Structure formats: C-alpha cells, structure tokens
Amino acid sequence: MNNSNLNIAQLANSTGIPKESLEIWLAGSQKPNDCHPIKQCAGAMKLTSNDRRALFKAADLHRCFFADLLNEYKY
DSSP: OOGGGOOHHHHHHHHOOOHHHHHHHHTTSOOOSOOHHHHHHHHHSOOOHHHHHHHTGGGGTTHHHHHHHHHHSOO
C-alpha cells in the first residue's frame, strides 16, 4: 500500500472494517465498536503525518478511546 495515497477504501480493505463505518467514524459522529483492527493496521504501516491526521480525525471527540493510539503515534 502506498501510504501517501491511503484512502478510505484501502483502509477498509486493510482493517476489514466496512467503508461506511469508517466514513461515519472519521466524520466524528460515532466511534467504531472495536478499534483493534485499526490498531493492527496502524501498527503495521509507516503512516505519513497526513494519513495519521485522517485516521485519527475523531480522536478529539473520543479522547479516552484513542488515547493509547495518540500516545503511540505522535504527529
């Protein structure tokens, strides 16, 4: 996967999370039921800062839910 061109379809394919669920989550309207697949995906990839910002866009709304990810992936 070319991380500079990471898009929501590729993230859905990599994590196994439905594209529609990721779109809802990234819009900040609700958190996913389980972030374990996202942790696995993020841990396996060397994401660019823009990719990390897109992936964790909802973090401010769900700070406690994503605290461990934010601590691991600084941007």
